[in-house]
Amino acid sequence: MAQLTRPATDSTPAKGFRSAELGWPELDRIPHPPRRLPLIGDVLGANVRTPVQDSMRIGRQLGPVFRRKAFGNEIVFVWGARYAADLADESRFAKHVGLGVANLRPVAGDGLFTAYNHEPNWQLAHDVLAPGFGRDAMAGYHPLMLDVAGRLMAAWDAREAAGEAVDVPGDMTKLTLETIARTGFGHDFGSFERERPHPFVSAMVGTLSFAQRRNVVPPALAPLLLRGAERRNAADMAYLNRTVDEVVAARRAGAGRPTGAQGDLLDRMLEVAHPDTGERLSPENIRRQVITFLVAGHETTSGALSFALHYLAHHPDVLAKAREEVERVWGDTDEPAYEQVAKLRYLRRVLDEALRLWPTAPAFAREATVDTTLGGTHPMRRGAWALVLTSLLHRDPEAWGEDPEAFDPDRFAPAAVRSRAPHVFKPFGTGARACIGRQFALHEATLVLGLLLRRYDLHPEPGYRLRVVERLTLMPEGLRLNLGRRARVRTAD
Ligand code: HEM
Numbered sequence: 001m002a003q004l005t006r007p008a009t010d011s012t013p014a015k016g017f018r019s020a021e022l023g024w025p026e027l028d029r030i031p032h033p034p035r036r037l038p039l040i041g042d043v044l045g046a047n048v049r050t051p052v053q054d055s056m057r058i059g060r061q062l063g064p065v066f067r068r069k070a071f072g073n074e075i076v077f078v079w080g081a082r083y084a085a086d087l088a089d090e091s092r093f094a095k096h097v098g099l100g101v102a103n104l105r106p107v108a109g110d111g112l113f114t115a116y117n118h119e120p121n122w123q124l125a126h127d128v129l130a131p132g133f134g135r136d137a138m139a140g141y142h143p144l145m146l147d148v149a150g151r152l153m154a155a156w157d158a159r160e161a162a163g164e165a166v167d168v169p170g171d172m173t174k175l176t177l178e179t180i181a182r183t184g185f186g187h188d189f190g191s192f193e194r195e196r197p198h199p200f201v202s203a204m205v206g207t208l209s210f211a212q213r214r215n216v217v218p219p220a221l222a223p224l225l226l227r228g229a230e231r232r233n234a235a236d237m238a239y240l241n242r243t244v245d246e247v248v249a250a251r252r253a254g255a256g257r258p259t260g261a262q263g264d265l266l267d268r269m270l271e272v273a274h275p276d277t278g279e280r281l282s283p284e285n286i287r288r289q290v291i292t293f294l295v296a297g298h299e300t301t302s303g304a305l306s307f308a309l310h311y312l313a314h315h316p317d318v319l320a321k322a323r324e325e326v327e328r329v330w331g332d333t334d335e336p337a338y339e340q341v342a343k344l345r346y347l348r349r350v351l352d353e354a355l356r357l358w359p360t361a362p363a364f365a366r367e368a369t370v371d372t373t374l375g376g377t378h379p380m381r382r383g384a385w386a387l388v389l390t391s392l393l394h395r396d397p398e399a400w401g402e403d404p405e406a407f408d409p410d411r412f413a414p415a416a417v418r419s420r421a422p423h424v425f426k427p428f429g430t431g432a433r434a435c436i437g438r439q440f441a442l443h444e445a446t447l448v449l450g451l452l453l454r455r456y457d458l459h460p461e462p463g464y465r466l467r468v469v470e471r472l473t474l475m476p477e478g479l480r481l482n483l484g485r486r487a488r489v490r491t492a493d
Helices: 051-062 081-087 099-103 120-133 135-161 168-185 199-216 219-225 227-252 265-271 283-296 299-314 316-330 338-342 345-357 414-419 438-455
Strands: 065-070 073-078 093-095 363-368 372-374 378-380 385-389 456-460 468-471 473-476 480-485
Touching: 051 065, 051 199, 051 385, 051 468, 073 081, 081 372, 081 385, 099 199, 120 135, 120 265, 120 283, 135 168, 135 338, 135 438, 135 480, 168 199, 168 227, 168 265, 168 283, 168 299, 168 438, 168 473, 199 227, 199 283, 199 468, 219 227, 227 265, 227 283, 265 283, 283 299, 299 316, 299 345, 299 438, 299 456, 299 473, 316 345, 316 438, 338 438, 345 438, 438 456
Parallel strands: 073 385
Antiparallel strands: 065 073, 093 363, 363 385, 372 378, 456 480, 468 473
């Protein structure tokens, strides 16, 4: 079996950036942008701040499999439905920790998101933490989610009364950070009591943006071009570590312990041993996991809620239908029960459709675990990898029809889903390394959207056009909505 850089006897895949020419023997058959320059590559017209939207533009021109090169590093991108479905085959492909994900290793180490497949701490943490997302655990988080949503609505009531628009991504970030912090770690960041984002959020955004910038700066020039940014990033990482150490120390001292029998994620990290091996997470690994969950557990959900609110505000017919469902299923109860959230089937379709158009984690990487051929067309050596451009996969006309840009939640009606090929909707990644927090995110987002639709009319700011900002994740930029407080509908007993 051919292998990239290591002897065949070593089963550990190579680390570091693996440029495509190492692993794709017939790379020449994969198109790249015209006007490729010697040494620097395909950088003409590229915008370092919007690598995903740039790649979407280029992908539309070049087709379902294409490549881009910057400063000697070449990446194969895949967005065609058939090829992406092939990459989902776990018997030949696995997660590749590269690019932005690998750039997060200095802060998230072998935490669940950034761990290499072969690192023992991945399986250990996965097995210990997965029950923390099971049905019973989720039902235990539900009252806390309601409580945080109540804080958001108190803040929005005040804005509405003052006749002021709300900052949607800013407030969704407060909501989702408080939700994961309270449910997972018994911690209160007090986000709603602050005007400006919590410093944890600023440090996180700094770290994510830095990881994205490192993708586009050639390593040889990084010391020169990124010196200031490296210093700021070191300060951001130190702040994240310090915050997390305080949260863990407080729990060890007995603070913030949940009352239910289930315990929370932090309890699991500190106290639960692996069911088979009896092994526990080390203190250093717990630090990595807490950072991972605090970041992965809120940034993408915040974006998903923000995009959904944008589309709801711009599609009054969809909003009316979703609101009618909430009122029918929930009645006028202030506190919908856990089971009532999953019953909002249409609202879930709205969320899915927002995640289709703007999957807030917009790409994931897959590597060949054996010598193979992608989609029966492109040979790959073991260790070769490709980036699945989810945001464009979700617009492939082969899977989504001739008007993939149109916002239409009915694409997720059961019959429509059944008629589509599998593996064409991947906002949560794929396989063993898919998102562990999927149910958590969907429950939280559906609950909050239901509560907001029932309470407020949503009015877009005149002239707002969706702009998407990138920092590894996607977020609508400058999205503000004006609110109208709705009269409460009382249902008959
Ligand atoms: C709408 C919200 C979310 C989206 C779109 C999302 C998306 C993703 C994606 C695409 C991956 C796979 C990445 C890859 O293959 O490299 C992933 C993994 C992960 N996500 Fe999420 N996520 C969301 C919410 C959450 C939440 C709420 C949590 C935690 C409470 C979470 C924790 C994680 C973790 C720990 C992993 C790594 C899993 C592993 O490799 O074992 N995510 N997520």
